[in-house]
Amino acid sequence: MNARIPYTRPSITEREMRYAAAAVANEWGDRCYDSIHRFEAMFGQHLGVSHAIATSSCTGALHLGLAGLSVGAGDEVILADTNWIASVAPIVHLGATPVFVDILPDTWCVDPIRVEREITTKTKAIVAVHLYGNLCDMDALRAIGERHGIPVIEDAAEAIGSVWKGRRAGSMGAFGTFSFHGTKTLTTGEGGMLVTNDAAIYERVLALSNHGRTRGQPKQFWPDMVGFKYKMSNVQAAIGCAQLERVEELVARKREVLYAYRQRLGRLPGVAMNPEPPDGVNGAWMPTVVFAQHTGVARERLQAAFAADNIDARVFFWPLSGLPMFTPARSNTNAWSIPSRAINLPSFHDICAQDIDRVCRVIEGCVDA
Numbered sequence: 001m002n003a004r005i006p007y008t009r010p011s012i013t014e015r016e017m018r019y020a021a022a023a024v025a026n027e028w029g030d031r032c033y034d035s036i037h038r039f040e041a042m043f044g045q046h047l048g049v050s051h052a053i054a055t056s057s058c059t060g061a062l063h064l065g066l067a068g069l070s071v072g073a074g075d076e077v078i079l080a081d082t083n084w085i086a087s088v089a090p091i092v093h094l095g096a097t098p099v100f101v102d103i104l105p106d107t108w109c110v111d112p113i114r115v116e117r118e119i120t121t122k123t124k125a126i127v128a129v130h131l132y133g134n135l136c137d138m139d140a141l142r143a144i145g146e147r148h149g150i151p152v153i154e155d156a157a158e159a160i161g162s163v164w165k166g167r168r169a170g171s172m173g174a175f176g177t178f179s180f181h182g183t184k185t186l187t188t189g190e191g192g193m194l195v196t197n198d199a200a201i202y203e204r205v206l207a208l209s210n211h212g213r214t215r216g217q218p219k220q221f222w223p224d225m226v227g228f229k230y231k232m233s234n235v236q237a238a239i240g241c242a243q244l245e246r247v248e249e250l251v252a253r254k255r256e257v258l259y260a261y262r263q264r265l266g267r268l269p270g271v272a273m274n275p276e277p278p279d280g281v282n283g284a285w286m287p288t289v290v291f292a293q294h295t296g297v298a299r300e301r302l303q304a305a306f307a308a309d310n311i312d313a314r315v316f317f318w319p320l321s322g323l324p325m326f327t328p329a330r331s332n333t334n335a336w337s338i339p340s341r342a343i344n345l346p347s348f349h350d351i352c353a354q355d356i357d358r359v360c361r362v363i364e365g366c367v368d369a
């Protein structure tokens with residue numbers, strides 16, 4: 001049996017270990033938030049935004065941000081049908097109704113025309129998720145948001161390193177969120193971040209993230225509202241500081257891996273991979289292959305071929321509306337069809353050329369078969 005190829009794995013160096021050890025040894029008492037504050041400041045600077053709040057996860061960051069926008073019962077929030085459950089769970093927890101719209105066939109991100117069609121008097125927010133590092137059409141989405149007075153939010157969990165016309169993914173919406181889960185390009189094990197340029201959203205989310213205690217509140221142990229507890233730990237933030245100092249290197253390597261796959265697989269007949277806008281950058285979190293309908297190549301065949309070669313390839317996200325707790329939106333034809341003929345490829349930073357070759361040969365074998 002060939003050696004196992006995992007699909008993701010973080011890139012951890014001596015620097016991450018040193019920063020974590022220093023935080024464990026020294027940062028307690030008065031210094032118990034030192035690494036958190038440093039990580040937040042560095043992250044805000046990297047993204048070009050004025051405010052950043054470290055959280056325990058991206059899911060938590062989304063929950064805080066949506067609560068900060070007062071999303072609640074009776075409201076609707078529009079997002080792509082193709083997504084991980086994390087992008088919709090906070091909407092449901094807040095009592096709002098998710099409205100699932102179709103994706104575009106080339107970027108696999110939300111279709112702005114479908115978004116505008118679904119806007120009602122109840123629409124409270126639009127969530128733009130940059131799927132697999134691919135970019136949403138932010139010009140179109142922001143124009144729609146402005147036309148209707150509805151905030152556009154970016155879930156940029158998969159898009160660190162992605163850039164839309166000179167602006168980093170996550171920095172263009174009312175707020176943006178990130179994940180530092182162990183599978184993501186930059187990791188703290190578990191963790192997330194909320195970023196915004198809006199001082200009012202920042203203050204509200206900061207209070208909500210601190211059990212509802214506002215910054216100006218002089219009384220101790222005095223919450224002004226019922227909030228949340230979604231904080232990142234200081235030791236995780238120390239790891240994040242080390243990762244962030246390496247962010248250019250981490251993203252560059254992910255892009256190299258995507259490029260290597262695209263060079264070889266992107267030219268196969270009937271095969272599409274993650275696109276890059278001409279005036280943008282794809283952070284290349286998850287190299288993905290989508291077969292055209294006419295090829296007849298199906299997910300199950302791809303899964304079986306990768307399993308036979310001991311390679312951990314993953315399925316493209318199922319349409320959320322097809323999950324048992326939602327109502328099937330079968331008119332979202334791209335979201336319902338693409339996953340049945342697509343697969344995510346292994347892309348960890350230190351994957352070697354021989355392993356990329358093994359992965360490519362599996363795909364080539366499926367084309368020939």
Ligand SMILES: *Cc1c(COP(=O)(O)O)cnc(C)c1O
Pocket residue numbers: 056057058059060084086087129155156157158178179180181190191192
């Ligand atoms: C990973 C991911 C999340 C969830 O992140 P957690 O940190 O695990 O909560 C949310 N949205 C998207 C788009 C993701 O890829």
